Amino acid sequence: MRVPDQSRPAASSSSPVPDLSDYARQVRQTYRALLRRRIGILGVMGALIAGSVLLDFCLGPSGLSPSALVRTLLHPHDVSAGQSVIVWQIRLPYALMAVCVGAALGLAGAEMQTVLANPLASPFTLGVSAAAAFGASLAIIMGWGIPGVSDAWVVSADAFVFAIGSVLMLDMVSRRRGAGTGTVVLFGIALVFAFHALVSLLQFVANEDALQDLVFWTMGSLTRATWPKLDLLAAACVVVAPLSFRAAWKLTVLRMGEERAASLGVDVPRVRRGALLRVSILSALAVSFVGTIGFVGLVAPHIARRLLGEDHRFYLPGSMLVGALVMSLSSVAARNLLPGVVIPTGIVTALVGIPFFLAIVLRRRGLS
Amino acid sequence: MKTGLLAEHICVHYGRRVVLDDLNVGPFPVGHVSALLGPNGSGKSTLLRAMAGLGESRGTVTLDGQDLSRLSFAQRTRRCIYLPQTLPATVHIQVLESLLAAQHATGWTPAQPEGDAVDGALRMLDVFGIADLAMRYMDELSGGQRQLVGLAQALGRQPDALLLDEPLSALDLHHQFAVMEVLRRETARRGIVTVMVLHDLNIAVRMTDYDVILRDGQIIAAGPPRDVITPDTLRATYDITARVETCSRGLPHVMVDGLS
Numbered sequence: 001m002r003v004p005d006q007s008r009p010a011a012s013s014s015s016p017v018p019d020l021s022d023y024a025r026q027v028r029q030t031y032r033a034l035l036r037r038r039i040g041i042l043g044v045m046g047a048l049i050a051g052s053v054l055l056d057f058c059l060g061p062s063g064l065s066p067s068a069l070v071r072t073l074l075h076p077h078d079v080s081a082g083q084s085v086i087v088w089q090i091r092l093p094y095a096l097m098a099v100c101v102g103a104a105l106g107l108a109g110a111e112m113q114t115v116l117a118n119p120l121a122s123p124f125t126l127g128v129s130a131a132a133a134f135g136a137s138l139a140i141i142m143g144w145g146i147p148g149v150s151d152a153w154v155v156s157a158d159a160f161v162f163a164i165g166s167v168l169m170l171d172m173v174s175r176r177r178g179a180g181t182g183t184v185v186l187f188g189i190a191l192v193f194a195f196h197a198l199v200s201l202l203q204f205v206a207n208e209d210a211l212q213d214l215v216f217w218t219m220g221s222l223t224r225a226t227w228p229k230l231d232l233l234a235a236a237c238v239v240v241a242p243l244s245f246r247a248a249w250k251l252t253v254l255r256m257g258e259e260r261a262a263s264l265g266v267d268v269p270r271v272r273r274g275a276l277l278r279v280s281i282l283s284a285l286a287v288s289f290v291g292t293i294g295f296v297g298l299v300a301p302h303i304a305r306r307l308l309g310e311d312h313r314f315y316l317p318g319s320m321l322v323g324a325l326v327m328s329l330s331s332v333a334a335r336n337l338l339p340g341v342v343i344p345t346g347i348v349t350a351l352v353g354i355p356f357f358l359a360i361v362l363r364r365r366g367l368s
Numbered sequence: 369m370k371t372g373l374l375a376e377h378i379c380v381h382y383g384r385r386v387v388l389d390d391l392n393v394g395p396f397p398v399g400h401v402s403a404l405l406g407p408n409g410s411g412k413s414t415l416l417r418a419m420a421g422l423g424e425s426r427g428t429v430t431l432d433g434q435d436l437s438r439l440s441f442a443q444r445t446r447r448c449i450y451l452p453q454t455l456p457a458t459v460h461i462q463v464l465e466s467l468l469a470a471q472h473a474t475g476w477t478p479a480q481p482e483g484d485a486v487d488g489a490l491r492m493l494d495v496f497g498i499a500d501l502a503m504r505y506m507d508e509l510s511g512g513q514r515q516l517v518g519l520a521q522a523l524g525r526q527p528d529a530l531l532l533d534e535p536l537s538a539l540d541l542h543h544q545f546a547v548m549e550v551l552r553r554e555t556a557r558r559g560i561v562t563v564m565v566l567h568d569l570n571i572a573v574r575m576t577d578y579d580v581i582l583r584d585g586q587i588i589a590a591g592p593p594r595d596v597i598t599p600d601t602l603r604a605t606y607d608i609t610a611r612v613e614t615c616s617r618g619l620p621h622v623m624v625d626g627l628s
């Protein structure tokens with residue numbers, strides 16, 4: 001519904017004009033319907049994720065029927081040990097990791113794009129993934145670890161340290177007086193090049209085995225999922241997401257322009273710092289556990305924006321869910337595209353994500 | 369006691385460049401619309417921002433006798449709001465939502481005389497004659513329409529002082545007058561202070577009650593428009609030769625004859 005574009009002369013009528021209450025009712029209804037629609041879209045996404053996770057179980061090598069799956073999940077001791085191990089130790093962490101990584105990267109990308117006021121901002125484009133790759137290559141090629149960290153965690157721990165360091169550096173730059181968001185983005189791009197160069201340098205001196213390991217790592221794979229890692233990432237999501245959602249109004253206002261947000265009482269530097277801190281935890285954990293996965297953090301926010309608008313109460317959870325869905329579908333594709341092989345997920349995400357991207361982002365804007 | 373908005377000893381510098389040095393201005397009266405005039409780069413926006421507590425500045429700003437620097441940043445922006453010179457960004461969000469977000473930004477929403485926040489927002493849009501845009505997206509509006517939305521956002525927060533930076537810059541003639549009427553009416557009705565940066569001297573001389581002229585961070589003149597807007601001050605401010613004539617209805621009219 002839309003009242004025709006006849007602007008009522010403002011001065012001639014003292015408010016409220018007689019027909020306003022009628023019109024207000026109409027607008028209120030439309031707005032309610034819109035909110036319901038957005039909640040509906042979030043719900044549908046949630047359902048699609050559930051479906052995709054189920055698909056992840058049922059398709060592919062040693063796939064299970066839904067009934068066998070339910071039996072294994074509910075009564076792990078009634079089924080064969082082999083089946084129980086496959087479900088509990090391989091299939092379940094793998095499928096859930098996809099969801100968590102997607103959600104973490106989707107949320108991180110969404111917040112980054114808002115606080116840096118740049119549609120190209122994402123953990124991948126601003127150097128977090130590159131930093132993680134450098135950390136991982138230190139562990140894989142040089143064998144450097146952090147004292148007290150067990151072998152199983154060395155690569156992830158090194159990757160995490162560098163990933164979080166890179167976001168903290170972005171944060172430091174953003175704190176400098178007079179540094180605009182453009183400066184931060186440029187600095188992030190400089191980080192990408194710097195870490196890529198360092199990784200190449202290490203690759204140049206690496207022996208063949210280590211090189212292969214590293215190349216595989218940088219392709220990003222969910223097969224590295226284990227329960228402890230999954231728990232950690234899920235816990236981070238559960239803690240961080242509500243904090244993001246709480247800042248939703250402030251972030252929405254920030255989208256209207258930095259100066260405007262400040263004049264409306266938003267402490268912009270503080271909101272930006274908080275967001276970057278949340279981004280650093282989520283993106284660093286995600287990339288350090290599964291390797292370089294680039295596409296999701298960049299594209300999920302754009303898809304969410306198109307589907308839900310930029311009211312951050314919906315945009316942030318939407319971006320999380322889109323990320324989770326794209327990752328989960330990618331994980332299904334990764335195991336079913338080529339028979340008998342699990343393709344590294346990082347490769348597949350872009351292939352799965354691009355149709356989404358084209359369908360939604362490049363679609364003509366025929367919005368309500 | 370309502371004594372208006374007073375700024376004393378205001379100093380602002382950008383890096384090494386001092387823009388305002390120990391400036392005293394005001395008090396801007398309650399219930400009346402005041403204008404801040406001056407050439408480009410004279411420090412008008414800088415002064416308004418300093419009074420609103422945005423950016424770094426020194427000096428004291430008092431509103432009705434209360435020192436605003438004692439308030440937290442969020443509280444201060446609730447009492448005294450600055451409307452930036454730039455138009456609201458083209459964001460994919462509905463006009464109605466943008467008003468709600470502006471009200472929620474500090475985690476506190478102004479009490480509405482009747483109805484809820486949506487009613488309040490619609491009333492505000494109606495005041496500026498753009499109620500029909502409520503469900504349109506901000507990135508599908510014209511520049512002037514966005515400027516009106518910005519005004520509705522600011523007034524909808526129910527501040528005690530409105531500092532408007534060139535609020536008419538994108539508006540057509542009809543809307544310039546309509547907005548001035550609205551601002552005069554609402555300022556008087558709510559008993560608030562309204563200060564606006566203007567470049568149109570005829571609007572200033574006809575529709576404001578207290579004017580301040582600024583040049584290079586210095587005050588050239590301050591007081592009632594008829595005293596402030598004179599051929600002498602206009603030459604000193606803008607380097608122009610101008611006359612202030614009285615039109616056939618007895619109202620003042622500024623005519624510019626050329627550069628001096």
Ligand SMILES: Nc1ncnc2c1ncn2[C@@H]1O[C@H](COP(=O)(O)OP(=O)(O)OP(=O)(O)O)[C@@H](O)[C@H]1O
Pocket residue numbers: 382385387406407408409410411412413414415453
């Ligand atoms: N962020 C900034 N950094 C450095 N100098 C600035 C900055 N903002 C403004 N200035 C300088 O301060 C002076 C006053 O600027 P201000 O924006 O207050 O002018 P103004 O009176 O609002 O002008 P206009 O009518 O063009 O809007 C100008 O000389 C300007 O160059």
Ligand SMILES: [Mg+2]
Pocket residue numbers: 412413414453533
């Ligand atoms: Mg200005």
